[in-house]
Amino acid sequence: MIRTxxxxxxxxxxGRFYLILIAAFFVLGTQALGQSPTPTPDAQNVKTEDVKGVxxxxxxxxxxxxxxxxxGRVGVDMTQQKTLTLRDAIELALDNNRxxxxxxxxxxxAEYDLDAARGVFQPRLSGQTYYDRTTVxxxxxxxxxxxxxxxxxxxxxxxxxxxxxxxxVFTGAFNNxxxxxxxxxxxxxxxxxxxxxxxxxxxxxRGRKFDQARxxxxxxxxxxxxxxxQFRQRSIETVASVQKAYWDxxxxxxxxxxxxxxxxxxxxxxxxxxxxxxxxxxxxxDIVAGETQVANFEQAVYDAKHCQFGRKRxxxxxxxxxx
Numbered sequence: 357m358i359r360t361x362x363x364x365x366x367x368x369x370x371g372r373f374y375l376i377l378i379a380a381f382f383v384l385g386t387q388a389l390g391q392s393p394t395p396t397p398d399a400q401n402v403k404t405e406d407v408k409g410v411x412x413x414x415x416x417x418x419x420x421x422x423x424x425x426x427x428g429r430v431g432v433d434m435t436q437q438k439t440l441t442l443r444d445a446i447e448l449a450l451d452n453n454r455x456x457x458x459x460x461x462x463x464x465x466a467e468y469d470l471d472a473a474r475g476v477f478q479p480r481l482s483g484q485t486y487y488d489r490t491t492v493x494x495x496x497x498x499x500x501x502x503x504x505x506x507x508x509x510x511x512x513x514x515x516x517x518x519x520x521x522x523x524x525v526f527t528g529a530f531n532n533x534x535x536x537x538x539x540x541x542x543x544x545x546x547x548x549x550x551x552x553x554x555x556x557x558x559x560x561x562r563g564r565k566f567d568q569a570r571x572x573x574x575x576x577x578x579x580x581x582x583x584x585x586q587f588r589q590r591s592i593e594t595v596a597s598v599q600k601a602y603w604d605x606x607x608x609x610x611x612x613x614x615x616x617x618x619x620x621x622x623x624x625x626x627x628x629x630x631x632x633x634x635x636x637x638x639x640x641x642d643i644v645a646g647e648t649q650v651a652n653f654e655q656a657v658y659d660a661k662h663c664q665f666g667r668k669r670x671x672x673x674x675x676x677x678x679x
Contacts, residue, residue, distance in 0.1 A: 442602050445675060449598045450591065452677040459590050463583040470576035476569040477518040485511040500540065507536040520570065523563050527555040594674070601671045608664040615657040622650040 450456055488508040494501050514529040533549040559567070626646035632638040 442599065445602050445671070446595055446598050449594055449674050452675065453590075453594055454677070456587070456590050456594060459583065459587040463580070463587050466576065466579040466583045470573070470580050473569070473572040473576040476572070477520045479515060479517040481513070481515050483511075483513040496541065501538065504537065504539045506539075509534040518569075522565075523559045523567050523570075525555075525557040527557070529553050529555075598671075598674050601667065601674050605664070605667040605671050608660065608667040612657070612660040612664050615653065615660045619650065619653045619657055622646070622653045626650055 487510075489505065490507075491503055491505045493503050511532045512529065514527065516528075517526045518524070519526070529552070531549075531551045531553075533547075535545075535547040535549070537545050539545075558564075626643070626649075629638055629642045629646045633640055633643055
């Protein structure tokens with residue numbers, strides 16, 4: 357036997373909750389019924405072509421189907437073209453560049469200056485010779501001649517050499533003299549006087565390791581190295597600029613050819629789309645898309661041609677003789 361118990365307080369609370377819920381539904385339904393509907397505006401049956409105040413823009417305009425213009429240059433015979441390799445372009449640029457010619461001549465001048473400075477240490481052979489004949493009145497009481505004639509023949513030679521390492525100077529001299537006279541007082545005529553001498557000059561402190569001659573040689577060596585570096589730098593810059601201009605022009609020519617091929621392919625695709633539209637397999641909007649694509653490729657051709665002209669001018673500026 358099962359017994360159940362009922363609590364009167366709990367039943368009262370449930371009944372109160374259901375009563376509040378019913379009252380809330382009643383209030384919301386009343387507010388919804390009290391709202392007025394929003395009126396729908398009347399539809400205006402106005403066609404687009406009947407709208408007034410809109411001006412007509414170029415009603416007679418028609419897009420002309422023009423063929424692609426000739427890309428040749430005025431005054432230039434396209435059949436008289438010369439093939440120019442990269443090696444030919446570099447050689448032509450080096451030959452016509454005046455700056456390189458100037459640096460090359462400066463290098464030669466510096467080499468000549470170095471040879472001249474080194475000439476200080478080359479052996480020097482010098483000589484002196486002359487003949488002298490004089491006639492003077494006799495002023496001596498011991499001579500019976502009214503005049504006296506004297507003759508002198510001189511011949512000297514010397515050799516001088518340098519040691520570049522320590523500044524040593526070697527000198528050798530050989531002197532000869534022949535004297536004649538008709539003076540009766542002179543007991544020896546002709547007279548022959550000869551001498552041979554050697555001299556060594558060695559600096560002990562100043563000028564032993566470094567002197568003015570060796571200083572001039574070192575400066576000349578630095579000038580040769582400097583001018584050679586300038587010549588190499590200028591040559592490298594010229595070669596690099598010519599190579600860059602050459603390949604830029606090659607790229608511009610290839611790009612122009614690619615763009616022209618793209619125009620040809622786009623026109624072929626446009627004709628193909630037109631046939632498909634006539635057959636009903638494509639929508640007419642595909643023809644407009646094809647014409648737009650052809651126009652875009654044609655504009656790309658003009659841009660590529662302009663780029664090619666600029667690259668060609670740059671290449672010619674490197675190959676032409678500089679002023």
